[in-house]
């Protein structure tokens with residue numbers, strides 16, 4: 001297969017909220033995009049919509065539950081099968097279950113650790129060999145300011161996102177010598193349907209597009225520069 005000239009980006013959790021905005025922004029920036037999430041119908045609908053807006057050849061939809069190492073391997077394989085290359089992995093898939101520790105269930109603890117932390121490990125492990133083979137690339141993890149600021153009711157979510165800070169920064173140190181840059185984007189509150197919230201208009205919150213812009217801006221840095229952590233917060237949150 002002759003190698004396509006465009007870079008290819010994979011976005012996990014790319015059907016909604018921040019992930020969808022990142023997928024759109026990557027397309028806009030000229031990358032081909034793989035959109036993935038668990039729900040087959042959403043993956044089909046969103047990838048078809050993005051393909052209509054861009055070009056059918058530039059978008060692939062792939063079902064992948066990041067909690068499964070086998071799914072993440074298949075995601076990498078399908079990407080290579082379709083595009084023959086991968087350059088950027090955006091580990092965005094995430095869930096939040098908020099309850100005081102006395103009430104947080106084992107299932108909700110496990111769901112958050114398996115998705116927000118082990119999911120990043122699984123997808124990274126599946127994609128890194130391809131990045132190394134290409135001589136470099138970029139892994140962008142969507143963390144959260146909840147990865148440095150604990151809050152009541154956030155024990156499971158905080159633990160997963162604090163853990164992600166350690167995972168991201170350690171793998172950044174491991175992979176930089178292979179030309180792979182790892183960045184952690186840590187947004188504050190973003191106006192999405194995250195954790196069952198309804199996205200509301202005229203919000204003080206960040207928009208998904210703000211986070212997508214931070215992601216695409218990272219990709220514009222010269223090879224020698226590695227912005228390893230970006231904190232992005234709403235300018236005017238409610239005053240306490």
Ligand SMILES: NC(=O)c1ccc[n+]([C@@H]2O[C@H](COP(=O)([O-])OP(=O)(O)OC[C@H]3O[C@@H](n4cnc5c(N)ncnc54)[C@H](OP(=O)(O)O)[C@@H]3O)[C@@H](O)[C@H]2O)c1
Nearest residue numbers: 013015016017018037038039065066093094144190192194
């Ligand atoms: N919204 C905020 O205020 C905020 C702030 C800081 C950081 N973040 C982080 O930003 C990321 C995206 O959040 P969002 O607000 O855009 O959430 P969202 O609107 O709920 O979207 C989450 C996306 O992740 C997918 N997903 C969930 N579990 C998955 C799994 N196991 N495997 C693969 N895909 C999965 C969902 O699709 P399926 O359910 O179909 O799989 C969906 O596409 C998360 O990591 C979140 O922690 C959010």
